[in-house]
Amino acid sequence: MSYQGRRLALQLIIPVVSGLVAMACGGRSRLRELTVDAPSLKQNVMGLSSRQPVLVYLPPSYGRPEQRRYPVLYFLPGYDDPVWIFTGGALQGFRLREAMDRLLSDGRIREMIVVLPSSATPLGGTFYSNSPVLGHWEDYISRELVEYVDSHFRTVRCPSGRAIAGTTAGGSGALILAMRHPDIFGCVYALDPVLLRPGVLDEGGLCSPAEADRLLGLQEAWSLLPDRRARLALTLYLQARLGSSVESEHLQAFFLAMGAALSPDPSRRGLPIRLPYRRTAGGLTLDPSACAAFESGLGGWKEKVIRYGPNLRRLRLVALDYGTETGIRWLPEGCRYVSDVLASAGIPHRTLPHAGNQEDRFRERMEGFLLPLVSEVLHAQQRDLVSAGQPFDFGD
Secondary structure (H helix, E strand, O other), X not given: OOHHHHHHHHHHHHHHHHHHHHHHOOOOOEEEEEEEEOHXXXXXXXXXXXXXXXXXXXXXXXXXXXXOOEOEEEEEOOOOOOHHHHOOOOOOOOOHHHHHHHHHHOOOOOOOEEEEEOOOOOOOOOOOOEEOOOEEHHHHHHHHHHHHHHHHOOEOOOHHHEEEXXXXXXXXXXXXXXXXXXOOOOEEEEEOOOOOOOOHHHHOOOOOHHHHHHXXXXXXXXXXXXXXXHHHHHHHHHHHHHOOOOHHHHHXXXXXXXXXXXXXXXXXXXXXXXXXXXXXXXXXXXXXXXXXXXXHHHOOHHHHHHHHHHHHHHOOEEEEEEEOOXXXXXXXXXXXXXXXXXXXXXXXXXXXXXXXXXXXXXXXHHHHHHHHHHHHHHHHHHHHHHHOOOOOOOOO
C-alpha cells in the first residue's frame, strides 16, 4: 500500500478505534447547546432577550442508565467574552470539552458537569448584577439557571455539589454571587477578577470632570432621540470602542457598561446611567451617591466582608487567581487588596498569583489550576452529600 493509501486508511480507522475506546470507557462526553427561559431578564431598557443560550458539558459516563448524580461547575464569561472563545480554541487553544476529557483521562480531575452561560450584550457584558437597564442577571444565574440545570440534568442539588467560577468581570461576578448566595454555591474560583481598591476610579480618570463633561454631553444629545435610535447610538458607540486597539477606549466601554449594571438610571434615554457628575448652575458638581454606586459595585470590600463575612466562611473554597504582569495595574492590585481584607477578617482563602496578564496563560491556568482545584473541592464533599440522603457516585 502506498504512503497516501496508508495515511487514508489511518484517517478512517482512528475515529472508529477512538469511538470503541470511548464506548469501552463508558461513552463520549457531550457539549450541548441549549436555550433557557430567563423571566428575570424581561423588561430591561436595552431590549435584551429573556431566552438565553447556554452551553452544558456532560462527562463521558453521563449517558449510562444508572441514576448517578454529578457536581456542577458554573463558569461565567468575562466582559466582552463570547462563549465560543472557551470552546473554539481562541485562548491558547483552550477548548472546554477537549480539556475536560484530557484531564479526566490523565486522572487530574473527576467527572462533573460544566455550565457556560452567555452574558453577551450590546454593551459588552452584564457584570452579573440586577439592573433595570440590562435585566436581573444575578437572579437569572443564581436562581433560574440553577433551577433549569437541576431540573434537566442529574445534578447534585445542594451547595456542596455546586461551584461557581469566572474570568475578569465573570470572576468578580462569581465571587459576589457566591458571597451573596452560599445556599446555592459552595465554592468559588475567581480568575483575574475585577476587584476595585479604594480610589482606583479617580486614579484612572474614569470619574474625572473632563470625562464626565464628555459623557454628560452624549447623554444630553442622545436624550433628544427616539428610544430605539438612542439605544442604537449607545450600542454603536460602545461597539466602536470595543473594536478599537486602544486600551483607553476599551476602558471607556467597560466604564459605561459598569454604570449600566451598577449605577443605572432607566429614565435617561440613550445613556441610562447615573453618572458621577451632574450639571448645575455653578458647573459640574460631584454626585456622591452616584460615585458610591460605581465604587461599591466592584469595590467597597471592607463593607462587603463585614456584611457577608458569615457567608464567605461557609464556602469550602475562595480562590483569587490573577496575573501579575498586566498593563492595567489596578487588576492585580485589587486582588491583593481584597486578599488583605479577607485575611484581616480571618476569612480562609487562597491566592494564586501568576506571571503574565489576564489572557496570555489562560489555558495553563484553567487546566493546571482552576479545573483540578474545583474538582478536588467538589468531590471532597461525599460525606456531606451522603448524610443529606442524595444518591451520589464519584466514580474512580
